[in-house]
Amino acid sequence: MSAIAGVNPATTHELFVLDEDVPRPTPLLGFAGLAWFAAATLVLAWPDVQEVERTELLGTLAAGIGGLLLLTWTVGWIVPSLARLGSHWAAWLVVLAVWLSAWEVVTAKLDALPLPFFASPQAFLEVYTDDYARLFDCLWRSMFLHAKGYVIGSALGFVSGVALGMSTRIGYWVHPVLRLIGPLPATAWIPLAFFIFPSSASASVFLIGLACWFPTTVLTWSGVSAVSTAYYDVARTLGASQRFLVLKVAIPAALPHVFVGLFMGLGSSFAVLVVAEMLGVKAGLGWYLQWAQGWAAYANMYADLFIMALMCSTMITLLFRLRDRLLAWQKGLVQW
Amino acid sequence: MVSAALEFEPDAAIAAPGGAPAGARLDVQGVSHGYVLNKAILPVLHDITLHANPGDFIALLGASGCGKSTLLRLVAGLDRPRRGRLQVDGVEITRPDPSRVIMFQDPTLFPWRTVWNNAALGLEARGELKHGRARVDEVLSLVGLDNFHHAYPHQLSGGMAQRAALARALVNDPRLLLLDEPLGKLDSLTRLTMQGEITRLWQQRGFTVLMVTHDVEEALHMAQRVIVFSERPARIRADLQVDLPYPRRRDDPELLRLRREALGLLGLESSW
Incomplete structure (x- = not known):
């Protein structure tokens, strides 16, 4: 169906599929596979100067990736989707292999960079093989804590935004509170929140919720306010109730704005999550970072940061997927 | 053809399946309206009186911004008039109703x-x-x-x-279809097609139509009566009867005569 997106239905009654070249895997993908084999050889054949473990595992992994890439390149001749995917990332994969080799050479092989600040790839890998249970637990706790705060905060933000946009009476009470408290960074509440709330977890939920409540409210509000009065006029002449006007006119029309608010709220709630975990909560990825720093385990910090980045990026991706689904009607977003 | 007095014709509406006439009767009696602008009232409509029989097709013709659309909003029940009365089938219009549907330019x-x-x-x-x-x-x-x-x-x-x-x-x-320059933004060819289609639908269904337009030819081509408005605040300047059968030919001499008359009423006789 993607071939007809953008074709004006007025101009044609027949749907036609555009001819598209069947993608072939680029030679660069095969080269990337070889580059990873080269990196594996470098890791395994060159003796380490630093005292590191997991050299064999690192080499095997690199070789594994190389093998996988060569396999992708081969199968790509038959499976076009694989060829497209592999060809797209080929350049990145080459650069990553070069980067891994360089990193390996200046740390484990030559010991050219001061320890413990510059950990070798092996040390980085070792964190995952030896401390995965703790990391996994931290990830789980962070995600759970964040989800609680984010869901509560953005749901309240959505409701208060719609209320502000639709009702002047509610606006009278909510607007001053929003204006005074909203712009204050949620982190400013941290000392007070940990004191007031019975547990550090509930305090964090409050802080995370507060952080996403503000942008969600403001953007939902502006979205609802921006709905064209013509839409209301049309719905009213067709016999719509007030409830219908809110649920079926105002809210769908405001959704593009709402998602900007949810996106901004997600960003600021990550910040609050990490700070709260560093200061008060005794678990989670933020706590792990602080804890690892306490005994100068830089490799652990890098490993933790990497997981954190993956977590935040995944959440944003999921939010965007949801948006693309719900806003498929928007021009330029249609993809199915 | 300018009839100052608005006579009532016998009820010629096509009957709906239920037995009631498919079109609504509309009575606008002495309606004046204005909008608040910079703490003053900007008069938009001045003492408008007009009656539509069930199944009539009436065009409201006037320059842009003269207040025709405001009249349509009042009939739709989206706004209440400052003075005067609007009734559909003898019932006061107080709020929007699905039997009176409005179609906008957009x-x-x-x-x-x-x-x-x-x-x-x-x-x-x-x-x-x-x-x-x-x-x-x-x-x-x-x-x-x-x-x-x-x-x-x-x-x-x-x-x-x-x-x-x-x-x-x-x-x-709908028993009363309100068209607010519905074809105003269409290209000229689509416009001609749609004019024919709306007229055909009106003939089939028998609803009453009130159509705002600033296109003289469109008004004369489609409507049975063309009410010409003055500039703001809008007053009724003339009520032209277009007694021509449908489908109408655009080069009908009577239509051309009416066109000249309408343009004259709009103060545009030199553009003929």
């Missing part, structure tokens, strides 16, 4: 709804959709959008979007 389709769901809007809003699904299909087919049930508004051309808006109005079986 299609104002809801972009997040498909064509089908846009057309179904009125039924859905009143909780009648369960029994009215076939009705939606039927009306979409009537306006020629059979193959576009699942298209989104941004995928439609201007003419198709306006057809979808027409379908959205017709689904409700």
Whole structure:
């Protein structure tokens, strides 16, 4: 169906599929596979100067990736989707292999960079093989804590935004509170929140919720306010109730704005999550970072940061997927 | 042909299946209206009196911004007049009602709804959709959008979007159709086609039509009566009868004569 997106239905009654070249895997993908084999050889054949473990595992992994890439390149001749995917990332994969080799050479092989600040790839890998249970637990706790705060905060933000946009009476009470408290960074509440709330977890939920409540409210509000009065006029002449006007006119029309608010709220709630975990909560990825720093385990910090980045990026991706689904009607977003 | 007194013709409306006339009777009595602008009232309509019999097709002709659209909003029940009375079938207009549907210059389709769901809007809003699904299909087919049930508004051309808006109005079986320059933004060819289609629908269905336009030819081509408005605040300057059978020829000498008369009333005789 993607071939007809953008074709004006007025101009044609027949749907036609555009001819598209069947993608072939680029030679660069095969080269990337070889580059990873080269990196594996470098890791395994060159003796380490630093005292590191997991050299064999690192080499095997690199070789594994190389093998996988060569396999992708081969199968790509038959499976076009694989060829497209592999060809797209080929350049990145080459650069990553070069980067891994360089990193390996200046740390484990030559010991050219001061320890413990510059950990070798092996040390980085070792964190995952030896401390995965703790990391996994931290990830789980962070995600759970964040989800609680984010869901509560953005749901309240959505409701208060719609209320502000639709009702002047509610606006009278909510607007001053929003204006005074909203712009204050949620982190400013941290000392007070940990004191007031019975547990550090509930305090964090409050802080995370507060952080996403503000942008969600403001953007939902502006979205609802921006709905064209013509839409209301049309719905009213067709016999719509007030409830219908809110649920079926105002809210769908405001959704593009709402998602900007949810996106901004997600960003600021990550910040609050990490700070709260560093200061008060005794678990989670933020706590792990602080804890690892306490005994100068830089490799652990890098490993933790990497997981954190993956977590935040995944959440944003999921939010965007949801948006693309719900806003498929928007021009330029249609993809199915 | 300028008749100052508005005579009442015998009820010639086509009967709806229920027995009641398909079109509504409209009485506008001494209506004046204005908008608040910089703490003063800007008069828009001045003492408008007009009567439409069931099934009439009346065009309101006047320069842009003269207040014709305001009159339509009052009839729709979207605004209340400052002075005067508006009645449909003898009942005071106090609020919008699905029997009086308005169609704007912009299609104002809801972009997040498909064509089908846009057309179904009125039924859905009143909780009648369960029994009215076939009705939606039927009306979409009537306006020629059979193959576009699942298209989104941004995928439609201007003419198709306006057809979808027409379908959205017709689904409700309006007894009074209010058209606010519905063809104003269409290209000239689509415009001519749509003029014919709206006239055909009106003849088939027998509803009363009140159409605002600033296009003299469009008014004369489509309507039985053309009411010419003065500039703001709008007063009725003339009520032209167009006693020509449908379908009308655009080069009919009577139409050309009326065109000259209407342009003269609008102060544009030199542009003839």
